[in-house]
């Protein structure tokens with residue numbers, strides 16, 4: 001994703017890429033030098049940075065967001081898979097600087113979330129199953145987007161109180177469960193499906209990312225929106241309003 005973001009950014013008129021960092025030495029991307037991540041604090045200060053965009057891993061992300069809080073730099077976070085403690089660290093940073101997080105920076109998933117909420121609200125009592133498919137290099141399961149969809153569904157349906165991850169055994173599903181299925185295969189950029197089934201009818205709502213460019217574009221839109229804002233936690237939906 002780091003490469004996708006740099007490549008998308010150099011093509012935009014509303015963004016200047018000041019620098020990039022990675023934990024391991026890396027070749028320049030689209031003419032942008034990639035520095036050692038240990039130099040992030042000095043780079044943030046040196047470049048009078050308007051916003052940092054982070055797509056890495058949970059541990060490094062928390063570190064980078066803390067560096068942004070220290071330097072007073074707004075930060076857009078696309079990383080997923082945090083522990084509760086890491087989530088709290090991100091929220092703490094948002095007391096000092098604006099932090100915009102999204103488990104999915106595609107506009108299609110923003111629309112999917114609205115459609116899922118409407119469908120779940122309109123179909124009380126229906127069984128709900130969430131399935132996501134991603135490339136074979138993905139670390140976290142279920143995906144951050146699936147977790148966001150599950151939170152949305154549970155807010156609409158308070159009777160759905162348990163998440164069943166995969167399913168095996170010899171008992172039928174219970175009324176209060178949401179099935180959650182994570183598939184990993186090939187180079188799939190990201191697919192999320194919510195299936196609602198009642199008696200004699202089934203509704204499936206699906207989003208498919210055609211490539212990872214869509215996430216990079218959304219994250220850069222978010223960075224442009226976030227620069228110069230007040231400290232606090234922000235969501236991608238605010239960018240789309």
Ligand SMILES: NC(=O)C1=CN([C@@H]2O[C@H](COP(=O)(O)OP(=O)(O)OC[C@H]3O[C@@H](n4cnc5c(N)ncnc54)[C@H](OP(=O)(O)O)[C@@H]3O)[C@@H](O)[C@H]2O)C=CC1
Nearest residue numbers: 001023024055056057059060078079080102103104105215
């Ligand atoms: N919100 C959204 O729309 C999207 C979110 N994502 C999320 O973004 C994150 C990154 O995804 P992706 O680019 O596919 O992952 P990759 O594994 O391909 O890349 C992660 C990058 O972060 C670096 N990194 C990982 N852990 C650390 C660490 N502890 N310290 C320093 N650097 C670290 C890696 O360094 P190295 O090169 O040394 O391995 C690598 O450069 C994931 O959490 C993913 O779920 C992905 C797509 C869209």
Ligand SMILES: O=C(O)C1=N[C@H](C(=O)O)C[C@H](O)C1
Nearest residue numbers: 080103104138143144145190
């Ligand atoms: O790791 C990925 O690739 C993706 N991660 C995000 C997630 O965990 O939901 C978003 C997107 O689906 C791609």
